[in-house]
Amino acid sequence: MAKVEVKVCLGTTCFVMGGSNLQELNDIIPQKYGDKVELSAANCLGLCSINWEYSKAPYVKVNEEVVSEATVEKVLEEIDKQLGN
Amino acid sequence: MFIDIACSQKKKYNQNAYGDYFASNRFPNMNRVVAVLSDGLGSGIKANILACMTSTMLLKFMESHFDIEKSCEIIMNSLPVCKVRGISYSTFSAIDCYDDGNAKIVEEGNPDFIWIRNGEVLKPEYQSIQSKDFKNRKMKVYNIQLEKYDRIIFCSDGATQVAMGSKRYPLGLERSGLIKIILNKLEQEPEISSKNLSEYLVKQIELIAPNKELKDDTSILSIYCRDPRESLIFTGPPFHGEKDNYYAKTFMEFKGKKAISGGTTANIISRELNIPVIAKLSMNSGKLPGLSEMAGVDLVTEGILTLTKTLEYLESGNTEENAAKTLMDFLLDSDVINFLVGAQMNKAHYDPNLPIEIEIRKNIIKKIAKVLEEKYLKKVNVQFV
Structure with missing residues (x-):
């Protein structure tokens, strides 16, 4: 089965809007999913400036799916969905 | 000399x-x-x-x-x-x-x-x-x-x-x-x-x-x-997007030490010169986003937050181990420091929901330049592009 790719945006906006809390994923994801999920960071996914008036930072990409106003719970939920759990 | x-x-x-x-x-x-x-x-x-x-x-x-x-x-x-x-x-x-x-x-x-x-x-x-x-x-x-x-x-x-x-x-x-x-x-x-x-x-x-x-x-x-030890810090996207390539090349051709401060800036250079930039989701970076890596560049950090913290460290002399400390050491290790400051505004930073710490890049750089000159006796050049 293909791995689920999770990309956490660490751009300035995302980071101050709560992205810093998403660093917890670094502990949770390997524990919960082992090597089924690959976690990485991005300097800036560029999503905040596309739709800035309705900025919903922080953003996380789970495969191609964008999780806006991301929290640890929301990201895990999306991962579960993609894994078909 | x-x-x-x-x-x-x-x-x-x-x-x-x-x-x-x-x-x-x-x-x-x-x-x-x-x-x-x-x-x-x-x-x-x-x-x-x-x-x-x-x-x-x-x-x-x-x-x-x-x-x-x-x-x-x-x-x-x-x-x-x-x-x-x-x-x-x-x-x-x-x-x-x-x-x-x-x-x-x-x-x-x-x-x-x-x-x-x-x-x-x-x-x-x-x-x-x-x-x-x-x-x-x-x-x-x-x-x-x-x-x-x-x-x-x-x-x-x-x-x-x-x-x-x-x-x-x-x-x-x-x-x-x-x-x-x-x-x-x-x-x-x-x-x-x-x-x-x-x-x-x-x-x-x-x-x-x-x-x-x-x-x-x-x-x-x-x-x-x-001989002076020179360094160049590129921060912020250039005002005229069509000149991205020119500035990316200018940056890479610089002979001294090079740093990028800004996620978007790093992405621009990565895109223009086709050099991958790897962000690290490091855990112990505390209140600041961690460092990234890019071949040929000595240091890649996030922008505004890191710069703001660096300014604070430069002024007070008190530091913690994080990206801002690394950037401060990078600056203090040079005699002549050049800032290439992109003047394009990041619209997302003007969201009223954002914390007040997000300052205007130009102002932070001006303040950093001032403290580097006055307190640390460095030669500083700032160029807005």
Whole structure:
């Protein structure tokens, strides 16, 4: 089965809007999913400036799916969905 | 030629204030550096006041090219008189130096400065000036021409008189002993920085002192003429997006050390030059996003937050281990610092929901440039693109 790719945006906006809390994923994801999920960071996914008036930072990409106003719970939920759990 | 200047000091044993005082100023526009090292009479607070007054006054006089003879008389007359000894006294060494090597040195009472070229100690000629009001005071004025890789060492008498009366050094280490230590170190590390050399010398002097207890305040002021270490920091996307490629190339072609401060900026350079940038989701970065990596670039950090924190560290001197500390070390390791500041605004930063810490990039860079120039004596160029 293909791995689920999770990309956490660490751009300035995302980071101050709560992205810093998403660093917890670094502990949770390997524990919960082992090597089924690959976690990485991005300097800036560029999503905040596309739709800035309705900025919903922080953003996380789970495969191609964008999780806006991301929290640890929301990201895990999306991962579960993609894994078909 | 860059004039690398640093001073290292150690207090007399059991004193809580330095009796020597060092003051300096750099004028990047005039390619000029002025520095004064003064040793106040006695030790502790009293000496500290005398030395501090002497250094700061003399620095101001020299900066404004005021006649040196008159300056000294004014200083002597304004120093408070010691109750115990009935005199007012402080010694000093001062240098006014330009990047082309032209230097004027004035000494009064401190040990003669040490001028080293190619491992040899030079003996420059000087003019002796007798004070009109103070009979026991004589100044030495030198006009010298420095060359690249020359070194000049000033010291207070605490350095040359250390261990005086001991079996090994009945007359103290003396100037000749200090020269030996310096030449030895320079043979091992010909390119040692002024900061490291002055710290090393003070440490050695402390080791020589019986029980490592210094009997007098000890200062070493080191000057090293060398090629400047340059660095370039690219922060913020250029205002005209169509010039991204040009600026990315300019950045990469820069010969000194390179840093990128900004996620979008890193992405632009990555896109234009097709070099991948790898962000690290590091855990212990605390309140700041961690570092990223890019081939050919020495340091990649997030932008505004890291810069704001770096400014705070530069101003206060207190740091924590994070990306801002790494950026601060990067800056302090350079003599000439160039900022390439993209003027395009990040619309997302104007969201009213965002915390107030997000400042305008231009302002932060201006403040960083100011503190680097004034507090750390760096040469700073800022270019907005």
